[in-house]
Each structure stands twice: as structure tokens, then as C-alpha cells.
Amino acid sequence: MHNKCFNIWLRFHIMAESMGKIYVLRIGHRPKRDVRITTHVGLVSRAFGADGFILEGDDPKVVESISKVLTKWGGRDFEVGAVEDAKAYVEKWKAGGGAVAHLTMYGLNISGLDLGAMRKRDLLIVAGAEKVDRWYYDNADYNIAIGNQPHSEVAAVAIMLDRLGNGLELDRTFTGGRLRIIGQARGKKVE
Numbered sequence: 001m002h003n004k005c006f007n008i009w010l011r012f013h014i015m016a017e018s019m020g021k022i023y024v025l026r027i028g029h030r031p032k033r034d035v036r037i038t039t040h041v042g043l044v045s046r047a048f049g050a051d052g053f054i055l056e057g058d059d060p061k062v063v064e065s066i067s068k069v070l071t072k073w074g075g076r077d078f079e080v081g082a083v084e085d086a087k088a089y090v091e092k093w094k095a096g097g098g099a100v101a102h103l104t105m106y107g108l109n110i111s112g113l114d115l116g117a118m119r120k121r122d123l124l125i126v127a128g129a130e131k132v133d134r135w136y137y138d139n140a141d142y143n144i145a146i147g148n149q150p151h152s153e154v155a156a157v158a159i160m161l162d163r164l165g166n167g168l169e170l171d172r173t174f175t176g177g178r179l180r181i182i183g184q185a186r187g188k189k190v191e
């Protein structure tokens with residue numbers, strides 16, 4: 001059992017080595033309405049294998065909640081930040097050689113896409129809120145639909161990361177936290 005876990009962990013890390021870094025950029029966050037859902041986008045980014053989460057705008061509540069999770073459950077290498085100008089962040093990312101994948105139900109369905117090339121470069125995944133400016137559709141390298149039906153930015157980011165990580169990201173270990181869960185068939189075990 002121990003060997004099996006180690007092999008999965010090793011496969012994820014070997015795969016991650018050959019991949020660029022993955023960041024999630026949350027645009028259009030409305031501090032009064034979106035605190036919970038934006039926090040969830042950040043938590044899903046961390047748990048599903050991204051290397052960082054960047055919030056457009058200023059909302060210390062979101063950044064604080066995610067930072068608390070990092071202290072408690074680990075993953076201090078995960079970067080959490082905020083930017084005033086998300087378009088400038090996208091432009092800088094592209095100028096540095098990275099690719100940009102904008103998640104939208106109007107894009108090309110992920111099922112028909114080859115994610116191999118995308119994974120070789122640094123990848124910025126852009127997740128929107130209510131209305132996304134046309135600029136993102138025009139400036140993203142990829143407009144990707146997680147199915148062409150409306151649903152949620154939390155689900156879209158989770159499935160995108162899971163496809164990029166081939167599911168292996170779920171076996172990743174998070175270091176540096178105070179607590180660690182030992183999964184149980186029943187009950188809770190936390191070390």
C-alpha cells in the first residue's frame with residue numbers, strides 16, 4: 001500500500017517536472033457577492049494541483065482564508081496574490097512565454113482538445129464571474145469549455161486541473177502544514 005502511494009506520488013512529480021507551472025487567475029470578483037465562490041476557486045486551485053492563485057481586485061478576506069488553509073493543511077509553495085489590472089497580468093504572462101487558457105462555456109469543448117502542448121508551457125487559467133470582457137476571448141491562446149453548458153467557475157477550474165493532471169494531482173502530498181488527514185472508510189483521523 002505504501003509503495004502504491006509512493007509510485008503515484010512519484011508519477012505526479014515526474015509529470016509535474018515536465019510541465020510548466022499552472023496559475024489560476026480569477027477575474028471579475030465582486031467583494032459583496034463572490035467572497036465564498038472566489039475562495040472556493042482558490043481552494044480548488046490549491047487542492048487540484050495549481051501552483052498559484054491570483055485574484056483581480058482587492059479583497060483581503062479571500063486572500064486571508066486561502067492563506068489560513070495553507071498554514072493549517074500545507075502547501076506553502078502555493079502562491080496567493082492579488083493584482084489591480086488583470087489584463088496587464090495576462091499580457092505579462094504571455095510576454096514571459098506562458099500560454100493563457102480562458103474557461104468559458106462558449107469555447108471549444110475540452111473533450112476534443114489535446115492538452116499535451118498546453119502543459120509544456122507555463123499556463124494561466126482564467127476563470128470569470130458574471131460577464132467576461134470580450135478582450136479575454138480575443139487575447140487568450142485557448143478559449144476552453146468544460147462542456148458547452150453554463151455551470152460554475154469552481155467546477156470548471158476543478159475539471160480543467162484534473163484533466164491537466166490526469167487525476168494524479170489528487171494523490172499529491174502537501175508539506176509544511178500543521179495537520180494531515182489520514183483518510184478513513186469511516187470517521188475522521190487527523191495527525
Ligand SMILES: C[S@@+](CC[C@H](N)C(=O)[O-])C[C@H]1O[C@@H](n2cnc3c(N)ncnc32)[C@H](O)[C@@H]1O
Nearest residue numbers: 103104105127128129145146149151152153156
Ligand atoms: C457564472 S459563469 C458565467 C458563464 C459565462 N457566460 C461563460 O462564458 O462561461 C462564471 C464563470 O464560470 C466559468 N464557466 C461556467 N461554465 C463554464 C463552462 N461550461 N465551461 C468553462 N467555464 C465555465 C467561466 O470561467 C465563467 O466566466
